[in-house]
Amino acid sequence: MTPATILVVEDEGIVAQEIKSRLEKTGYTICAVAHDGQTAVAHAGEMRPDLVLMDIRLKGEMDGIEAAGLIRDRFRIPVVYLTAYTDPATLERAKIMEPFGYVVKPFETRSLIVSIEVAIHRHRSESERIYREKLQAVLETAGAICHELNQPMMAISGHTELLIGILDRSDPVYLKIAKIKSQVERMGAITQKLMGITRYETKDYVQGERIVDIDKSSLTFD
CATH class of the missing domain: 1.10.287 (Helix Hairpins)
Structure with missing residues (x-):
């Protein structure tokens, strides 16, 4: 099977590059790294990745939850949230967008890979x-x-x-x-x-x- 392509959305440059490096070592293709919601939506539409790894807290007018909703509605691409914020209000708002997974920082590479694989399999099965x-x-x-x-x-x-x-x-x-x-x-x-x-x-x-x-x-x- 062709390795899945992933769009990484993370506003912290060092963290984004660390995630990119970990995933590439595992065999995934990172089609792009976005640091804000608007860019994430644009990249998703242009590149049509298999999955978007989305940080909830992004700088700018559009946060990760809003960006995830637009990506879901426009392109039907699965989104896995990546965040250090797990307060009830944030979780409830995130769940409305029907994510395919939720990974809490800090995380181990193995747990991230499992979440990605489960999300991709679930999305393909549902599609x-x-x-x-x-x-x-x-x-x-x-x-x-x-x-x-x-x-x-x-x-x-x-x-x-x-x-x-x-x-x-x-x-x-x-x-x-x-x-x-x-x-x-x-x-x-x-x-x-x-x-x-x-x-x-x-x-x-x-x-x-x-x-x-x-x-x-x-x-x-x-």
């Missing part, structure tokens, strides 16, 4: 679950639409058969009607496969998107 739930809903809707399409397609197919039966093969219209019939039959085969999919496989599409591989899904469950 996969949400993706599959959405895809399943789309498939169910597609199946219902295909069911509704069957009747008009059968009517078109029936009429094309009647026309083919009365037209001479030399008639230019004959070839056009035959083409229509062939395409309707193809559509019918696709709709039958869609209605039969209860589980599925996906394949790469354009611009990094993935779509349902109808043939593989159908072949798997015929």
Whole structure:
């Protein structure tokens, strides 16, 4: 697996470099180090790291909690808080932003790594679950639409058969009607496969998107 990329957000330069050094020695890639909330949000949008390690107390108008909320809402990137402040008010405010972990300073490298790994695994699992739930809903809707399409397609197919039966093969219209019939039959085969999919496989599409591989899904469950 490719090492995770991490954005470190810490306003103390020496502390930030220490964290960066520890993580790099463990095998992580540090895509950037930010010292304020605005920069952190900008880096998260530009670099799309696998995780953001966020100090709660940052200098400037935007603290780590606010920055974490923006990163979550805009980019859906998991955030692990890193802070020496554990007072109840701060914790309650931090929890509202639904962090994927919370590491208290001073910390051991091992505890930090465990928090990072758990957060990344949890985020990937949740993302996969949400993706599959959405895809399943789309498939169910597609199946219902295909069911509704069957009747008009059968009517078109029936009429094309009647026309083919009365037209001479030399008639230019004959070839056009035959083409229509062939395409309707193809559509019918696709709709039958869609209605039969209860589980599925996906394949790469354009611009990094993935779509349902109808043939593989159908072949798997015929």
